Amino acid sequence: MVTLYEKTNGMSRRELLKRGGVGALLVISGSAVICPEAAWAVEAKALKPETMATLIKLARDIYPHDQLADRFYAIAVKGQDDRAGKDEAHKTLIEDGIADLDKRAGAGGYRGLGWEDDRVAILREIESTPFFQAVRGDLVVSLYNQKELWPIFGYEGESFSKGGYIERGFDDLEWL
Numbered sequence: 001m002v003t004l005y006e007k008t009n010g011m012s013r014r015e016l017l018k019r020g021g022v023g024a025l026l027v028i029s030g031s032a033v034i035c036p037e038a039a040w041a042v043e044a045k046a047l048k049p050e051t052m053a054t055l056i057k058l059a060r061d062i063y064p065h066d067q068l069a070d071r072f073y074a075i076a077v078k079g080q081d082d083r084a085g086k087d088e089a090h091k092t093l094i095e096d097g098i099a100d101l102d103k104r105a106g107a108g109g110y111r112g113l114g115w116e117d118d119r120v121a122i123l124r125e126i127e128s129t130p131f132f133q134a135v136r137g138d139l140v141v142s143l144y145n146q147k148e149l150w151p152i153f154g155y156e157g158e159s160f161s162k163g164g165y166i167e168r169g170f171d172d173l174e175w176l
Contacts, residue, residue, distance in 0.1 A: 026053050026070070026111075035070055042074040046085035051098045055080055057111050058101070059139055061119050067152055076143040080135065090134070097131025 026033055028049045033042050033056065044052040055077040056070055084091035102109035104122045113119050126132045143149075150157060 026056065028053055033074065035074075042078055042081075044081050046091055047081045047094060051095055052077065052081060054098050054101065054110050055094075055135070057119070058098075058123075058135060059143065061116060061123060062136055063139055063143055064116070065152075068149065072143065072146060072149060075146060076139055077135075079138055079142050093131055093134060097126075097129070097135070100126070100131070 026035055033044065033049050033053045035041070042052060042056075047055075052074075056073045059073040059077050060068075060070070080090075080094055084094055098110070101122060104110075104125065105113050105119075110119060110122070113122075123132065127136075144153075147157070
């Protein structure tokens with residue numbers, strides 16, 4: 001096993017923090033995943049809380065946005081738990097997929113891998129699996145459809161009710 005010191009040899013503390021080597025602590029308690037630092041929690045009803053915590057990390061790795069808090073990823077993956085409560089086959093797909101991720105990651109499991117590059121390498125191995133495609137496909141809607149996030153990305157929402165974009169600065173997006 002590689003220690004943090006061995007991985008960061010030659011890297012300053014500032015560089016380590018900049019790369020995201022330190023993240024929010026997620027606590028699994030009963031049937032919930034809790035982030036005490038940011039005061040949010042998500043309850044797991046059908047999936048294991050450990051599975052939900054791994055899904056949150058997985059969601060951040062699939063759609064990484066440093067400016068987004070983990071709570072937005074927790075909201076996005078909550079749909080997996082809801083669907084698993086109604087569909088036993090989906091529950092099995094998710095639980096087995098997370099177990100496979102943990103097995104591929106080794107002793108500490110997927111969440112235990114401290115380096116994003118290590119986790120992404122595992123995701124590249126499974127990107128064609130039904131598990132990955134189900135999670136990724138749901139995330140593209142459940143993450144980016146959160147209206148609270150739209151201003152962060154410079155999206156003003158639908159335009160029809162506001163008279164369209166032509167007279168409202170359709171070309172004012174700076175990030176495009």
